[in-house]
Amino acid sequence: MTTDTLKNTATNEPMTATDYRPIERVIAPPRAHMVGDGFRVHGFLPATVGMQRMSPFLVMDYNSKWDVPAGTTPRGVGVHPHRGFETVTIAYKGRVAHHDSSGGGGVIGEGDVQWMTAASGVLHKEYHEEEFSKSGGIFQMVQLWVNLPAKDKMSTPKYQAITHARMAQHALPDNGGSMEVIAGNYQGTQGPATTFTPVHLYNARLNKGGKAELEFPAHYNTALLVIEGSIRVNGTEQVPTDHFVLMGNAPGKILLEATEQAVVLVLSGEPINEPIAAYGPFVMNTEADIRQAIEDFNQGKFGYLED
Numbered sequence: 001m002t003t004d005t006l007k008n009t010a011t012n013e014p015m016t017a018t019d020y021r022p023i024e025r026v027i028a029p030p031r032a033h034m035v036g037d038g039f040r041v042h043g044f045l046p047a048t049v050g051m052q053r054m055s056p057f058l059v060m061d062y063n064s065k066w067d068v069p070a071g072t073t074p075r076g077v078g079v080h081p082h083r084g085f086e087t088v089t090i091a092y093k094g095r096v097a098h099h100d101s102s103g104g105g106g107v108i109g110e111g112d113v114q115w116m117t118a119a120s121g122v123l124h125k126e127y128h129e130e131e132f133s134k135s136g137g138i139f140q141m142v143q144l145w146v147n148l149p150a151k152d153k154m155s156t157p158k159y160q161a162i163t164h165a166r167m168a169q170h171a172l173p174d175n176g177g178s179m180e181v182i183a184g185n186y187q188g189t190q191g192p193a194t195t196f197t198p199v200h201l202y203n204a205r206l207n208k209g210g211k212a213e214l215e216f217p218a219h220y221n222t223a224l225l226v227i228e229g230s231i232r233v234n235g236t237e238q239v240p241t242d243h244f245v246l247m248g249n250a251p252g253k254i255l256l257e258a259t260e261q262a263v264v265l266v267l268s269g270e271p272i273n274e275p276i277a278a279y280g281p282f283v284m285n286t287e288a289d290i291r292q293a294i295e296d297f298n299q300g301k302f303g304y305l306e307d
């Protein structure tokens with residue numbers, strides 16, 4: 001496949017390597033660790049690049065395909081608090097159940113997303129859904145922590161259940177597949193999630209040979225995660241399954257080409273240029289904020305949730 005049909009929109013000349021947004025790093029999955037007994041994750045963020053480099057995305061835990069044995073007790077993580085950010089869980093295989101102390105909750109299945117704004121504080125628990133636990137099967141998901149700006153960290157918690165059916169679909173040219181927009185906008189197609197700062201989050205579902213062009217402001221922190229299949233980025237860089245591509249902060253389009261049928265998580269966001277003080281499940285701006293969070297948690301101000 002060649003890229004000679006892609007034109008630089010400013011000059012109408014064929015794209016050259018210098019017109020593309022540069023690739024900063026291609027990162028192989030770090031050694032997996034367990035979160036509770038239900039999530040076997042590769043911690044791409046913040047371990048590989050730090051907490052500010054991909055701001056507003058603080059954490060990316062990627063549970064690559066895992067064949068979970070059938071069991072009687074659902075695996076997962078018991079009741080724990082969060083304050084100061086949002087957790088975004090994207091299910092690719094298997095089903096996850098969630099409950100929080102603000103009354104939010106539900107089950108998400110293949111293709112669904114739960115967008116939980118912890119903000120001033122919630123308790124929640126995250127488990128494999130009961131029937132999935134009984135049958136076992138392939139489990140694959142991503143959890144992102146999306147930071148909130150200081151002015152919104154103490155806002156009211158909320159919960160957005162974004163089923164696959166609600167996502168906006170943007171058909172790619174030449175039957176190349178679909179850009180599924182979860183948040184933000186792709187070429188005029190607006191995703192359903194509401195965000196506090198500008199965030200674009202898509203699943204590129206590409207047929208073999210399918211192409212997609214992406215363009216974001218140069219200062220937006222931008223990355224790709226190959227969930228399924230393999231892709232070529234910018235006409236040159238071959239990226240296999242489960243690899244993370246950190247894009248440089250320079251202008252230019254990103255070209256994705258599926259060398260086999262592929263699913264790619266695309267994330268891009270305007271950085272929140274504020275100090276970060278992080279301690280376990282709390283992400284705030286100062287050490288004093290963290291002490292306050294711990295005190296509020298100890299005093300039961302995060303509400304109540306049955307284990």
Ligand code: MN
Nearest residue numbers: 082087124126
């Ligand atoms: Mn959690």
